[in-house]
Amino acid sequence: MQYFRTRIIIVEDNKTVREGFALIINSISKYFVVNTYDNCEDAIKNVKKDKPDIVLMDLELPGISGIEGIGEIKKIMPNVLVLVNTIYENSDLVFQALCAGASGYITKNSNHSELLEGIEEVLQGGAPMSSKIAKMVVTSFQKNPNSPLSNRETEVLELLAKGKSYSMIAKELFITKETAKSHIKNIYSKLQVNSKSEAIAKATQDKLI
């Protein structure tokens, strides 16, 4: 019987929350909380033994952060599904967690059913997120509409960011190398930078390309 249950571990430093989650999850017969931890280190140490299908992960933890913890756990068991459960909704943490390998990101004001729905959605191959986080994620695909760069300059900068040389840029845009250089000079002046790497860094940060 137990072999067919979804194995879940919980990493959460607050005892009350941790035990509450375990109770809620264990109340569903197809789920089975293998273990709970109040820090990442112990979870990482035992993940091979625990063989979880899902890790329910807090981010604000003593010792190594939840973000790093996700990476470590995914390194050991790449197929484990990590569902982040935290109070934080600021964009850096969300993207860091997703980049580290999280499959979903729900927040702690979720009620019991949202937690269980999140787990179920992760299991079904989905990516549960709050509405606000979904919006942040979608917005991250979109360019800054207030770019100071002209269309042509943006084209040049995109090619530069792809590692193209001046002459390759010139060839692709059917202009001379000198024109490409002129555009780049203007880009540098508009972005107030004076090197290629600074320009790419600023453009990436400000989502100009």
Place this chain on the structure above:
Amino acid sequence: MQYFRTRIIIVEDNKTVREGFALIINSISKYFVVNTYDNCEDAIKNVKKDKPDIVLMDLELPGISGIEGIGEIKKIMPNVLVLVNTIYENSDLVFQALCAGASGYITKNSNHSELLEGIEEVLQGGAPMSSKIAKMVVTSFQKNPNSPLSNRETEVLELLAKGKSYSMIAKELFITKETAKSHIKNIYSKLQVNSKSEAIAKATQDKLI
């Protein structure tokens, strides 16, 4: 009264679907379907007059594509919210639509209530997506776990992609310029490329960085 309603336009080439959507949406008193179009060109032409809050957009259209249409409409009215409604769920289209400025992406097998929920979620500043699409989007943040590159090589390639020079890479990684070059040579050989721009292109495509 009408002034307080959410103004919606529908771009959809199938007459039955188009009129069906209009009926469903107009059945909610706070929504108001200003106009419907069977192609993007007309929608773009009239968007200034229509002043929509939301555009419900099909992607498979005669004439210019829905993707381009999103871009054009957002260029004219940057604050309009575009909700894509299509049968296609393949990743390229999804990402193209999001990059072009879509705020949500729902699929046509959605029932009426999903359509209305999508509209409401977009209005509330969210980003409605199907579970499958949310997963695609989240996965797009994650690196390829089967990278052929070593950790060091990945670091070097990341800096290269940021436009850093060999000497800057060397300085940042506390190695000599020659070592950095060696890593780059090895990267080129592993990725079967022979230039910086090809390496960056391949790495980006395969999500190695």
Place this chain on the structure above:
DNA sequence: ATATACATCCCCTGAATAGGGGATGTATCG
């Protein structure tokens, strides 16, 4: 009419890069 932005092209010089060639030492893995 007069700026201002945009896109295009030219020249110069010193420094950096690309793409070859090789070498060494340390792990790790059969």
Place this chain on the structure above:
DNA sequence: CGATACATCCCCTATTCAGGGGATGTATAT
């Protein structure tokens, strides 16, 4: 004990880049 991957360092030469200086023509604003 080899073989292999990894990370480190050295040399060489043609090409390219950065950053400076200008110039021209066309739109678009003001």
